[in-house]
Amino acid sequence: MRFAPQSLRLQIVSLVLVALVVAQGVTLVLLEDQRNLAVRAAIGDEATGRAVNVVRLIEKAPESLRGQIVSAANSPLVRFEIGSDPVVDHVSHDAKGAIEARMRALLDDDFSREIRAEMHKIDSSALPLPYLEPKMAEQHREMMRGQLLTVELQLSIALSGGDWLNVSTRFERPPFQWPQFATLSFGLSAGFIFLALFWYLLARVTGPLRLLSDAAEKLGPEQGGPVLATAGPREVRELIQAFNRMQDRIVRLVAERTRMLAAMGHDLRSPLTAMRVRSELVEDDETRDSLIASIEEMQHMVEETLLFARGLADAxxxxxxxxxxxxxxxxxxxxxxxxxxxxxxxxxxxxxxxxxxxxxxxxxxxxxxxxxxxxxxxxxxxxxxxxxxxxxxxxxxxxxxxxxxxxxxxxxxxxxxxxxxxxxxxxxxxxxxxxxxxxxxxxxxxxxxxxxxxxxxxxxxx
Missing domain, CATH: 3.30.565.10 (Histidine kinase-like ATPase, C-terminal domain)
Known part of the structure; x- marks a missing residue:
C-alpha cells in the first residue's frame, strides 16, 4: 500500500482502470479460446472433407492409380495411407460421433461403411512429422513457426475390397494475437470512463469533501466558520449538513458556557468586594492581612478562569x-x-x-x-x-x-x-x-x- 495513490480521486480512477484492464484481459482470453476452437473445427471440417473426396476418387479410380491419388492428397498437415489394418483400433463414440456423422453425410452412406475417429494431444517433439519427405518437412516446419502441435485427428475409413484409408491430421495452436480493434476499444472505453469519473462524478464528490476538510481545519471552539453549501451526491450532502449542525452546536455551546461563567464572575465580584470591605474592619492585623490576601487571590482566580473559559479569543x-x-x-x-x-x-x-x-x-x-x-x-x-x-x-x-x-x-x-x-x-x-x-x-x-x-x-x- 506504500505506492498506492493517496488521493480519493486517483484511487477510484486507478481502481476502475485496473478493473477495466482485467475485464479486457479476460475477454481476450475467452475470445482467443473461442478462436482456437473455431480454427480447430475449420481444420477438422477441411480434413474430413478431403478424406471424403479421397475415398470417392479411390473407389472410382482403377486400383493401379490408388497410390498416386494418396500421394497427391498428402500435405504437411494431412497424411493419407491405404493399408489392410485400421490405425484406429476402436469404434468411434461420444464426441467423435459427430465426425463420423459428418463423413457419412458427405458420402451419402448410412451405416454400411465402418468409419473410426480418434483425437488426442501431442507435443512439439513430433516436429517434423517422421513420415514427411525432406522438402515437405521443411514446409511443415515453416508452417508451424515453432508453435506447439496440440491435437492429432486420426481417421480410419473402410474401403470397398477390404482395405482401409488411414488419415492423420495435425492441428497447430494458432498464435496469440492482439487485435487492433481491441486496443482501440480499450482506449476509447478507458478514456470515456476516465472523463466521466474525473470530470463529473469525482469532481462532485471530492470537491465538496475538500471544502469540508478545509472548514473542519478552520473550525475553532471560539468561533464558527461560514455555513457550507450542500452539494454533491446524497451521502456527501448529508455529511455537509451534519457538519453544519455540529458547527452550530459547538458555537452555541461555547457561547452559552461563556455567558454563564461571565454571569457567575460578575455575581462573584459583589460578594468578594463586600468581603474585602468587611475584612478591613477586622481589628487583628494578622487575621485582616490573611483575609485580604485570600480574597485578592480569589478575585485573580475568577478573572483567570473567565479568560480561560472564553477560549482566549475575541474578534x-x-x-x-x-x-x-x-x-x-x-x-x-x-x-x-x-x-x-x-x-x-x-x-x-x-x-x-x-x-x-x-x-x-x-x-x-x-x-x-x-x-x-x-x-x-x-x-x-x-x-x-x-x-x-x-x-x-x-x-x-x-x-x-x-x-x-x-x-x-x-x-x-x-x-x-x-x-x-x-x-x-x-x-x-x-x-x-x-x-x-x-x-x-x-x-x-x-x-x-x-x-x-x-x-x-x-x-x-x-
Whole structure:
C-alpha cells in the first residue's frame, strides 16, 4: 500500500482502470479460446472433407492409380495411407460421433461403411512429422513457426475390397494475437470512463469533501466558520449538513458556557468586594492581612478562569507577521529578558495579542522554574517551530502532559508568587491549537525543559 495513490480521486480512477484492464484481459482470453476452437473445427471440417473426396476418387479410380491419388492428397498437415489394418483400433463414440456423422453425410452412406475417429494431444517433439519427405518437412516446419502441435485427428475409413484409408491430421495452436480493434476499444472505453469519473462524478464528490476538510481545519471552539453549501451526491450532502449542525452546536455551546461563567464572575465580584470591605474592619492585623490576601487571590482566580473559559479569543483577525520581529518585540517588552537566537526569516499568520499571551506564559514559566532561558525559531516540515529552553529541574516524565490540565500545579505551595494558578500552560495550548498548532514539553539532557510550539506556515483565515 506504500505506492498506492493517496488521493480519493486517483484511487477510484486507478481502481476502475485496473478493473477495466482485467475485464479486457479476460475477454481476450475467452475470445482467443473461442478462436482456437473455431480454427480447430475449420481444420477438422477441411480434413474430413478431403478424406471424403479421397475415398470417392479411390473407389472410382482403377486400383493401379490408388497410390498416386494418396500421394497427391498428402500435405504437411494431412497424411493419407491405404493399408489392410485400421490405425484406429476402436469404434468411434461420444464426441467423435459427430465426425463420423459428418463423413457419412458427405458420402451419402448410412451405416454400411465402418468409419473410426480418434483425437488426442501431442507435443512439439513430433516436429517434423517422421513420415514427411525432406522438402515437405521443411514446409511443415515453416508452417508451424515453432508453435506447439496440440491435437492429432486420426481417421480410419473402410474401403470397398477390404482395405482401409488411414488419415492423420495435425492441428497447430494458432498464435496469440492482439487485435487492433481491441486496443482501440480499450482506449476509447478507458478514456470515456476516465472523463466521466474525473470530470463529473469525482469532481462532485471530492470537491465538496475538500471544502469540508478545509472548514473542519478552520473550525475553532471560539468561533464558527461560514455555513457550507450542500452539494454533491446524497451521502456527501448529508455529511455537509451534519457538519453544519455540529458547527452550530459547538458555537452555541461555547457561547452559552461563556455567558454563564461571565454571569457567575460578575455575581462573584459583589460578594468578594463586600468581603474585602468587611475584612478591613477586622481589628487583628494578622487575621485582616490573611483575609485580604485570600480574597485578592480569589478575585485573580475568577478573572483567570473567565479568560480561560472564553477560549482566549475575541474578534481579533489573523494577521501575517515576521516571527523573528514578533519575538524580538516580545523580548524587549518582558521585564526579565531571555536569549533570542535569530534564524532564517519565517512568516506566519497569527492573532498577535493571543500569541503574545501564549508565549509570555511559556517563557515566564521557564523563567520561574529554570535559568538560562533561550528562545529559537525555524521553519520545519510546513510549520514554524518555536523552542523555549531552560536549565532547571525539568518535569517528571509522567507529568509532562498533565501540567496542561487547568489548575494543575507541580509546585506544592498555593502562593501566586511561586506558582500561579496552574492556568498558564493550559491557556498557551488553547491559543496554539486555535491557530492550528500545538505545544509539547520534553526534558533536556543535562537538566532543564524544552517547550516546542508549532504554528502552520500557511496563512489561516480567522
Amino acid at each position: 481579533e483577525p489573523m494577521q501575517p507577521c515576521s516571527l523573528g520581529v514578533f519575538l524580538e518585540t516580545l523580548r524587549q517588552d518582558m521585564p526579565e529578558g531571555f536569549t533570542l537566537n535569530h534564524g532564517s526569516p519565517v512568516e506566519v499568520a497569527q492573532r498577535s495579542n493571543a500569541m503574545r499571551r501564549a508565549l509570555r506564559n511559556v517563557i515566564e514559566n521557564a523563567q520561574t522554574y529554570g535559568t538560562e532561558v533561550e528562545v529559537s525559531y525555524a521553519a520545519e516540515r510546513g510549520f514554524a517551530v518555536i523552542r523555549v529552553c531552560d536549565r532547571g529541574p525539568g518535569i517528571p516524565e509522567p507529568e509532562l502532559e498533565r501540567v496542561f490540565d487547568p489548575f494543575m500545579r507541580l509546585e506544592a505551595s498555593r502562593s501566586r508568587e511561586t506558582g500561579g494558578h496552574g492556568l498558564g500552560l493550559s491557556i498557551a495550548r488553547s491559543i496554539l491549537r486555535a491557530h492550528g498548532g500545538d505545544i509539547v514539553l520534553s526534558n533536556r539532557p543535562g537538566g532543564g525543559l524544552r517547550a516546542t510550539l508549532t504554528l502552520p506556515l500557511e496563512p489561516r483565515q480567522g
